[in-house]
Amino acid sequence: MIRWVWFGLGWFLIALGVIGALLPVMPTTVFLIGAAGCFTKSSPRFERWLLDHRWLGPPVRNWRERGAIPIKAKILAIGSMAGGYAIFLLAVHPWPWLALLVGGAILASALFVGSRPGR
Known part of the structure; x- marks a missing residue:
């Protein structure tokens, strides 16, 4: 099953x-x-x-x-993370602690994506 x-x-x-x-x-x-x-x-x-x-x-x-991520995909992924975070901040108006928590998670994700080989 x-x-x-x-x-x-x-x-x-x-x-x-x-x-x-x-x-x-x-x-x-x-x-x-x-x-x-x-x-x-x-x-x-x-x-x-x-x-x-x-x-x-x-x-x-x-x-x-x-463990490679193509450079075009890295740029798109990190740009989407930044855009999504900006929309989150503008649309939700989160509490400061929540904004920092989400921002930290996105930053960690972006650093991981950026650290992977390009090809």
Whole structure:
């Protein structure tokens, strides 16, 4: 039963990844990496299909082999984090402690993304 949950989640993440490839404000790679992880737990056949896919496979293979994030994806990810944080601050008007907590989490995430190899 759990295997089918992982399998369904894998396909859901593939769908989000494909949508992300079409929409410039939504990430792609993170969903594909998640899908590969789900297929690892549910279907080696579909994991291999994803890894060997002409368009979807390279970012997942780069991540698995070198922990690499393409420079274009880094710029988009960090820019999206900054934009999302700005919208959060302007729209929500959070308490100062919440703004610092969220800002710290975003900063840590941006530093991690920025520290990964580019290719």
